[in-house]
Amino acid sequence: MTMSDMTDSLSKPAGQDHRKSAQFVAEKSCPQPNSHVAKSFAGARELLRSPDVRQAGGEALRMVIDNPDHVSFFFLDGEVHRKRRASVAGYFTPKAIITRYHPIINDTMDALIAELQATGTGILDEMALLVAANVTAEILGLECAGDPLGMARSIHEIRRTTDKAEAERLRDLFYDRHIAPAVEASRKEPKDDVISYMVQENYSKIAMMMEVSTYGTAGVSTTREFIGMAAWHLFDRPELKQEFLDADEAGQFAILQEILRLDPVTSFLYRKAEVDMPDAAEGPIKAGDIVAIDLRSANLDQEAVGECPLAFDGDRAEKVRNMASYLNFGDGPHRCPGSQVALHETRMFLDRLMRVPGIRLEKPPVMNLAANTQSYEIREAVVACDKV
Numbered sequence: 281m282t283m284s285d286m287t288d289s290l291s292k293p294a295g296q297d298h299r300k301s302a303q304f305v306a307e308k309s310c311p312q313p314n315s316h317v318a319k320s321f322a323g324a325r326e327l328l329r330s331p332d333v334r335q336a337g338g339e340a341l342r343m344v345i346d347n348p349d350h351v352s353f354f355f356l357d358g359e360v361h362r363k364r365r366a367s368v369a370g371y372f373t374p375k376a377i378i379t380r381y382h383p384i385i386n387d388t389m390d391a392l393i394a395e396l397q398a399t400g401t402g403i404l405d406e407m408a409l410l411v412a413a414n415v416t417a418e419i420l421g422l423e424c425a426g427d428p429l430g431m432a433r434s435i436h437e438i439r440r441t442t443d444k445a446e447a448e449r450l451r452d453l454f455y456d457r458h459i460a461p462a463v464e465a466s467r468k469e470p471k472d473d474v475i476s477y478m479v480q481e482n483y484s485k486i487a488m489m490m491e492v493s494t495y496g497t498a499g500v501s502t503t504r505e506f507i508g509m510a511a512w513h514l515f516d517r518p519e520l521k522q523e524f525l526d527a528d529e530a531g532q533f534a535i536l537q538e539i540l541r542l543d544p545v546t547s548f549l550y551r552k553a554e555v556d557m558p559d560a561a562e563g564p565i566k567a568g569d570i571v572a573i574d575l576r577s578a579n580l581d582q583e584a585v586g587e588c589p590l591a592f593d594g595d596r597a598e599k600v601r602n603m604a605s606y607l608n609f610g611d612g613p614h615r616c617p618g619s620q621v622a623l624h625e626t627r628m629f630l631d632r633l634m635r636v637p638g639i640r641l642e643k644p645p646v647m648n649l650a651a652n653t654q655s656y657e658i659r660e661a662v663v664a665c666d667k668v
Contacts, residue, residue, distance in 0.1 A: 296591040300512060301543045301647065301656050302576070308649040309547050311572035316565055319577035321584035321607070323562035327551055327571055329612035331358070336570050337550035351487065352494045354614070361613060368474070371419050372617050377624050381415050385625055388414050389632040396636065397668040404645065404661040408507035409433075409500070411629055415621065416499035420492055421473030422462045431458045432504075435496035439652055451489050459488055501655070503622045505545045506536075507629050508645060508658030513539050513592070514634060515641035515663075521634055523594060532627045534597045540608040541579045542592060546655050549573040549610055575607050638666030 311317050318324045327333055334357045353364035370376060388411050396402040413432035416422075422431055434454045441447045462475045470476040474495060478488050514521040524535050550572055557565040565571060580589040586600050593599075609616035616622070633639060645661035 296588070298513070298517075298592040299542045299590060300509065304647045304649075305547055305576070305656060309654040311548055311574070312550065312570060315550070315570045315572040316562070317572045317574055318562040319574045319581075320561060321578045321581035323560065324573045324575070324578035324607055325611050326561050327573055328549070328607070328610060328614070330551075330557075332555045332557060333551035333553055333571070335550075335614065336552040337548075352491045354494045354498070357613070365613070365617060367477070368617065370472070371474070372621055374620070377621055380418060381621060381624065382628070384414050384418055385411060385628045389629065393632060393636060396663070396665055400667040401642065401662055401664045404511055404641075404663050405504060405508050405657075405659050407633075407663075408504045408511075408629060411507070411625055412500045412503040415625055416496060419474060419499065419618075419621075420462070420495055421466060421471055421475035422458055422492070427458065431496065432500045434458065435493055436501060438493060439497055439501065440650060442651065451493075454493075455485060455489050459492055463488070497653075498616065499618055499621070501650075501653075502545045503625055505656060505658050506540060506622060507626050508661060509543050509545070509656075510536055510539045510626055511630060511633065511663075512641070512645060512658065512661065513543075514630060517592075520592065520594075524630065525634055529627065532631065533623055535594060536623060536626055536630075537606060537608060538592055538594065538596055541585065541596075541606045542590075543656075544575045544579060544608060546653065547574070547576055548654060549575060573607075575610075578607050633663070636665045638664070640664055 318327055335355055353361055353368065356364060392402070392407050392410065396407075409432055410429060413428035417428040417431060422428065431454075434450065434457070438447055438450045438454065441450060459475070463479055466473075466476040466479045470480065474491065475488075478491060483491070514524055520535070524532055527535065550570060553565045553567050553569045553571065555567050562571075579585065582589050584600070585606070586593070586596055609619035609622075640663065641661065642664040643660065643662035645658045648657040648659055649655070650657055
């Protein structure tokens, strides 16, 4: 097959369904009871951008915001959220990504690929975890604690725990092992990272734990699954893998965005209406209503993403001329601030991995569901390559 044939096969996907997580998520996940479900792209985006709604997912509804300065900006809204988000924007600029995080990604991939080629096999999600953990540790300022993988696994364990007493015990352990050493190091030598900022602002232990856990979940867990899902797509479709390797950076990003459109890690985002919204695109919403924004359905809305929405289409972004408006990373004031970091990590990881001689997927992944976030998890996928 020529490259022209490959491109034609990817740009004419009529009747195909390239989703990998749809059936699993449909069987395992559902919106919160009594929530108003928003499924259309226009309705979802309207709600995510509205100043008349507030965060309502996870811990948001139980959050006591008596001191906004010491609450993670992920849980804030309005002007106080805008100001706090602006204060961390420097961690996610193109310059920071290239100068601070690219070297970390490259060094981590050097070590991972060397080990992979020496042993001949590797666990895909564990490899992805190390890359995501190393970058997140740099953003947080936890690299001085010396155990980014331990940090990532601890956050994951806390996130999956439904027992409140056990969660509290795990949080205390996490603080002692990972945050406290970084705090002491920051007091002696402040740096440009989240821990140093919190020390400077006199954050409490609880506030520090909350901020680090939120960054860790967003920066490690979701990126780990994104990498695993994207790799699965490329392994299963050799022509797509080749197109990815032949593409420039922009082309690779477009492929990753299309994969994430089909298989978003998170299925629902939640908002609470602060006022009556009688003219909402999804139908009348009353003040106090909880709205479950169905990202999967919105990203399949033909009005926004074009025809054959269940199929991978390498030309889709060009056709709709609005790739950035997929709801892959949310939208509005709470759109994921680290979206570009996640895309760079995933692109660089896959570009390096897929060029390893003899690379192949020896064992497909098992999918799990993280009950607290209703996100899929990609686990136990084994990759193999020619030994060196």
